[in-house]
Amino acid sequence: GFFALDDVAGGSLPIDGAEIKASISKGVARLDKAEINAQKYKIWLSGIASYAGRGLALSGGVVPSGQPAQQPQQANGQAASPPPAQPNQSLFFVGGNWSAPFISPIAPGVSGQ
Numbered sequence: 631g632f633f634a635l636d637d638v639a640g641g642s643l644p645i646d647g648a649e650i651k652a653s654i655s656k657g658v659a660r661l662d663k664a665e666i667n668a669q670k671y672k673i674w675l676s677g678i679a680s681y682a683g684r685g686l687a688l689s690g691g692v693v694p695s696g697q698p699a700q701q702p703q704q705a706n707g708q709a710a711s712p713p714p715a716q717p718n719q720s721l722f723f724v725g726g727n728w729s730a731p732f733i734s735p736i737a738p739g740v741s742g743q
Contacts, residue, residue, distance in 0.1 A: 643668055657681040661688065670695055675724070686731055688724040 651663040657680060664675040672695055677688035721736035 684727045690722050692720045
């Protein structure tokens with residue numbers, strides 16, 4: 631099932647660094663690559679966010695630190711589907727809108743949650 635991001639908003643995740651590559655065209659931000667490095671995990675995201683409608687359509691994953699993030703490849707400007715999950719990778723979808731996003735798992739978690 632899915633859950634609202636507000637349900638887990640009270641926690642924190644200290645990060646060691648981040649890398650982001652995005653473009654904006656016709657009111658839509660396309661997140662080509664976003665990697666967040668934390669002590670134990672690497673989190674990646676890609677997808678689109680609409681400025682006018684404030685909608686989100688992002689896919690992402692969590693892998694243990696030291697394991698490469700396997701992000702989907704986009705072709706011809708089309709949204710990419712998530713890659714097959716690696717053995718220690720959790721995949722998820724972020725949808726909804728900016729003020730009330732939700733997260734839906736796609737594959738079993740690396741953290742056991």
